[in-house]
Amino acid sequence: MSVHEPGTPGETATVVAATDVRRTYHLGEPVHALDGVSLSLEEGSFTAVMGPSGSGKSTLMNLFGCLDTPDEGTVEIDGRSVTALSGSDRARLRGTEIGFVFQTFNLMPRLTAAENVTMPMVFHDVVDEDRRARARTLLERVGLGDRLDHAPSELSGGQRQRVAIARALANEPTLLLADEPTGNLDTETGAEIMDLFRELHDDGRTILMVTHERAIAEHADRIVHLVDGTLDEIEEVRGSKAASGRDRSGSEGSE
Numbered sequence: 001m002s003v004h005e006p007g008t009p010g011e012t013a014t015v016v017a018a019t020d021v022r023r024t025y026h027l028g029e030p031v032h033a034l035d036g037v038s039l040s041l042e043e044g045s046f047t048a049v050m051g052p053s054g055s056g057k058s059t060l061m062n063l064f065g066c067l068d069t070p071d072e073g074t075v076e077i078d079g080r081s082v083t084a085l086s087g088s089d090r091a092r093l094r095g096t097e098i099g100f101v102f103q104t105f106n107l108m109p110r111l112t113a114a115e116n117v118t119m120p121m122v123f124h125d126v127v128d129e130d131r132r133a134r135a136r137t138l139l140e141r142v143g144l145g146d147r148l149d150h151a152p153s154e155l156s157g158g159q160r161q162r163v164a165i166a167r168a169l170a171n172e173p174t175l176l177l178a179d180e181p182t183g184n185l186d187t188e189t190g191a192e193i194m195d196l197f198r199e200l201h202d203d204g205r206t207i208l209m210v211t212h213e214r215a216i217a218e219h220a221d222r223i224v225h226l227v228d229g230t231l232d233e234i235e236e237v238r239g240s241k242a243a244s245g246r247d248r249s250g251s252e253g254s255e
């Protein structure tokens with residue numbers, strides 16, 4: 001199901017949408033972290049969010065990730081209004097519809113790679129052996145089929161992030177949210193992780209990524225620029241790194 005059914009054949013569906021969202025924090029002087037932002041994510045789109053420190057990027061991610069609700073405006077995920085849900089229903093929606101990738105990986109240190117990947121599957125009715133098989137498939141997908149039983153401390157930074165990406169995919173989420181996914185990696189490893197994101201994008205995943213780095217943002221199809229809690233510009237990334245490797249109706253890469 002989608003927020004808006006496509007009007008014409010071939011038109012892409014909006015799967016996640018924030019409409020005129022406002023979020024004000026009241027610690028002393030009110031801070032308008034988001035001051036009327038609307039942003040829709042089409043199915044299979046890859047969007048980067050950039051902006052100065054304090055411009056509202058994390059606040060927007062928290063709304064899309066069902067970690068917070070707006071004071072005004074609405075957030076809809078796969079046709080469901082997040083704003084109308086109770087805290088526990090929102091947590092369930094978060095567990096089933098959102099996959100999170102963090103700058104600091106956030107793996108459970110005492111669990112193996114495979115066990116980390118099976119953790120989010122509690123939201124689904126999957127028996128143990130199927131979970132293990134699914135974790136294996138996901139870890140193979142991110143190039144770690146030979147690291148299932150390694151602890152995070154036995155993996156490199158790039159490998160840890162790959163485990164985190166496999167974990168984020170555990171429930172076939174509607175939306176993959178990545179907060180500075182290359183922030184703790186060297187340039188080369190960061191580029192490898194972005195290659196993986198590009199592959200996931202090619203597989204049809206819907207991705208929203210916050211980054212400070214222009215070169216990383218250019219892997220997306222468009223860059224959303226936030227300034228002072230407002231949407232300053234949506235920049236289409238022409239011949240983006242994400243698009244360059246693919247044949248997209250033959251229309252890309254000829255500039």
Ligand SMILES: Nc1ncnc2c1ncn2[C@@H]1O[C@H](COP(=O)(O)OP(=O)(O)OP(=O)(O)O)[C@@H](O)[C@H]1O
Pocket residue numbers: 025026027031032033051052053054055056057058059060
């Ligand atoms: N829980 C909170 N309580 C009070 N103020 C907050 C809270 N979270 C964020 N803010 C304020 O809201 C504004 C937006 O913060 P936000 O974290 O969304 O920005 P950001 O663009 O992600 O910044 P950065 O790039 O530094 O992570 C900032 O002025 C921040 O100080």
